[in-house]
Amino acid sequence: MSFGRRSGLVCMDSHTQTPFPDLYPAARAVARLLGSIQDEQLADPTPCPQYAVRELLGHLVGLATAFRDAARKEFGPTTNTDPGSALPVLDSDWRVVLPQRLDELAEAWRQPAAWEGDTQAGGVALPAPVAGQVALNEVVIHGWDLARATGQEYDPGEASLRVSYGLLEPSGEEDPFRDKIFGPVVEVPESAPLLDRVIGLSGRRPDWQPGD
Numbered sequence: 001m002s003f004g005r006r007s008g009l010v011c012m013d014s015h016t017q018t019p020f021p022d023l024y025p026a027a028r029a030v031a032r033l034l035g036s037i038q039d040e041q042l043a044d045p046t047p048c049p050q051y052a053v054r055e056l057l058g059h060l061v062g063l064a065t066a067f068r069d070a071a072r073k074e075f076g077p078t079t080n081t082d083p084g085s086a087l088p089v090l091d092s093d094w095r096v097v098l099p100q101r102l103d104e105l106a107e108a109w110r111q112p113a114a115w116e117g118d119t120q121a122g123g124v125a126l127p128a129p130v131a132g133q134v135a136l137n138e139v140v141i142h143g144w145d146l147a148r149a150t151g152q153e154y155d156p157g158e159a160s161l162r163v164s165y166g167l168l169e170p171s172g173e174e175d176p177f178r179d180k181i182f183g184p185v186v187e188v189p190e191s192a193p194l195l196d197r198v199i200g201l202s203g204r205r206p207d208w209q210p211g212d
Helices: 024-034 053-072 094-108 128-150 158-168 176-181 194-201
Strands: 118-121 124-127
Touching (some): 024 094, 024 128, 053 118, 053 128, 094 128, 118 128, 124 128, 128 158, 128 194, 158 194
Antiparallel strands (some): 118 124
């Protein structure tokens, strides 16, 4: 699996001084959104056309669980199931479970062993360093989706955004995995904020609003 010209690059995180990205800032940025989400917003649209807020939250629970287990090398249904095989189902205890899963995800990827060897997520085997970056990118992008859908400010941190940018930046080579997961790149000016440029690379419009 290849995402961008720098896929597989393990980054030095400026906060932890460890040779891999820290998922905590992005995970906490998503967790901070949850307390302001009202039940009546669960049916609202999101930048993911196939997901309402309810399904997006369910997807976040699922990906946090899957990539937590991928970091731990605990393989099974959570890591070998294609997340696109069915719409996510949101359990009633999501307000408790999702923050817990996000913390567990970030903690799992703080362990040096998580970045060693190979692992599996979404039914795809891939090098652990790539899996860790994909996990971070999933949190960053879907956190933005959730913030935009629920009308909230969102800042996953510059270090997280730079990992996403490196992962999503087109390499100029044919990449069927990228084409399957992300839409065509939306052109965003180089002068735009880094978050907007990352969102454009993911195939989303940075100015998306509910009803678009």
